[in-house]
Amino acid sequence: MxxxxxxxxxxxxxxxxxxxxxxxxxxxxxGGEDGPSGRIEKAEQGAAAPSAPPRPAAELFPPAGKAFIGVMTHEGPHDFTAVNVFTAAAKREPQVMLFGSGWASDTFDRTLFDQISSRGMLPMLAWEPWDYGLDKASRKKGFSARKIDRIRSDQPHYRLSRIARGSFDPYLLSWAQGIKSLDYPVAIRFGHEMNGDWYPWCETVNGNRPGDFVKAWRHVHNVFEAAGVKNVIWTWSPNVRWDDSTPKLSTLYPGDDYVDWIGLSGYYGAGGFSTYRSFDAIFNPTIKEIRTFTHKPLVITET
The missing domain is CATH 1.20.5 (Single alpha-helices involved in coiled-coils or other helix-helix interfaces)
Incomplete structure (x- = not known):
C-alpha cells in the first residue's frame, strides 16, 4: 500500500x-470522587502539583463494570485442595484469598503469603487481636453460640486501650517488617466485625469504651507507616447492620487517611435470620449508611 x-x-x-x-x-x-480505584484523580481537579504515586489499592481494585472473586477455606494457605476444587467448579481463578491469624500464637510467616501470591492471588489477612484457643475450647464443650460469644469476647489482655497505648508494638513491628519485605501487596483486615459483641475488639465488650476501636486502628496503622510499609491495603470491615441496637458505623470508622478498602460481612442464615434474603436486603441498608461518610472502594469480605 x-x-x-x-x-x-x-x-x-x-x-x-x-x-x-x-x-x-x-x-x-x-465515577465518584475517589472512583473505583480509591484515589482522587488530581488531574481532573486541576491540581498544579503532581499527585503522589498510587498506592497498591489503586492499581488492584477492578475498573468500573468489573469485579474480582475471592475465596476463604478452612485450611487456608496450608492446603490448597479446596481452592483447586472451587477453581475447577467455577472455571475461574480466584484473585484474592482471605485467611486468619490470631495474635496469641501466630508470628509472621512469609511462606503463607508467598504461597498465595505465587498462585496469582492477593493475600488478605484477617488480623485478629485475641487468643482463638478460647473459641476452640468452647466449641469442643458444645456450648451454645451466645455462650461461646461471651467467653471469647472476654479477653482483657487484648483490650483495645492496650493496643492503642503500644503494649503490642514489638509484635506489630515484627509483622510490619515482614510484610514490608514482600514484593507484592497485602490486604490487612484488622479487627473485623467490630460493630458486634462477639470478639474482644468490639467496643461493647471486654472493658472497651466508645472511641477505642478508632484509636487502636490508627495506632496499628501508624506503626506500619513509621516502619515505612507501603504495600498494605487497609481494609475496614464491619458486619452488616441487623437492627438499630448496634453502634453507628461512622463512630467506628478510622477515617479515609487510614483506610483503603471497605469490607462487609453479611450472611442470610445467621444473626437471627433463617430464611433466604436477597443480596440487596442484606447489604444495601449498610452500604447506604457507609456512603454517608466515605466513598472508599467496597468489597464483600464474608458471605
Missing part, C-alpha cells in the same frame, strides 16, 4: 482513538 498523507492521518487518528478507549476513558468514567 502506498503511503499518502490522508492514509497516514487516518492511521494516526485511529491510534489516538485506541489510546483514549483503553487508557483515558476508563479513568474518566470511573
Amino acid at each position: 502506498r503511503l499518502t498523507v490522508p492514509r497516514v492521518l487516518m492511521v494516526l487518528i485511529g491510534a489516538l482513538l485506541l489510546t483514549y478507549a483503553f487508557a483515558i476513558a476508563p479513568t474518566a468514567m470511573s
Whole structure:
C-alpha cells in the first residue's frame, strides 16, 4: 500500500482513538470522587502539583463494570485442595484469598503469603487481636453460640486501650517488617466485625469504651507507616447492620487517611435470620449508611 498523507492521518487518528478507549476513558468514567480505584484523580481537579504515586489499592481494585472473586477455606494457605476444587467448579481463578491469624500464637510467616501470591492471588489477612484457643475450647464443650460469644469476647489482655497505648508494638513491628519485605501487596483486615459483641475488639465488650476501636486502628496503622510499609491495603470491615441496637458505623470508622478498602460481612442464615434474603436486603441498608461518610472502594469480605 502506498503511503499518502490522508492514509497516514487516518492511521494516526485511529491510534489516538485506541489510546483514549483503553487508557483515558476508563479513568474518566470511573465515577465518584475517589472512583473505583480509591484515589482522587488530581488531574481532573486541576491540581498544579503532581499527585503522589498510587498506592497498591489503586492499581488492584477492578475498573468500573468489573469485579474480582475471592475465596476463604478452612485450611487456608496450608492446603490448597479446596481452592483447586472451587477453581475447577467455577472455571475461574480466584484473585484474592482471605485467611486468619490470631495474635496469641501466630508470628509472621512469609511462606503463607508467598504461597498465595505465587498462585496469582492477593493475600488478605484477617488480623485478629485475641487468643482463638478460647473459641476452640468452647466449641469442643458444645456450648451454645451466645455462650461461646461471651467467653471469647472476654479477653482483657487484648483490650483495645492496650493496643492503642503500644503494649503490642514489638509484635506489630515484627509483622510490619515482614510484610514490608514482600514484593507484592497485602490486604490487612484488622479487627473485623467490630460493630458486634462477639470478639474482644468490639467496643461493647471486654472493658472497651466508645472511641477505642478508632484509636487502636490508627495506632496499628501508624506503626506500619513509621516502619515505612507501603504495600498494605487497609481494609475496614464491619458486619452488616441487623437492627438499630448496634453502634453507628461512622463512630467506628478510622477515617479515609487510614483506610483503603471497605469490607462487609453479611450472611442470610445467621444473626437471627433463617430464611433466604436477597443480596440487596442484606447489604444495601449498610452500604447506604457507609456512603454517608466515605466513598472508599467496597468489597464483600464474608458471605
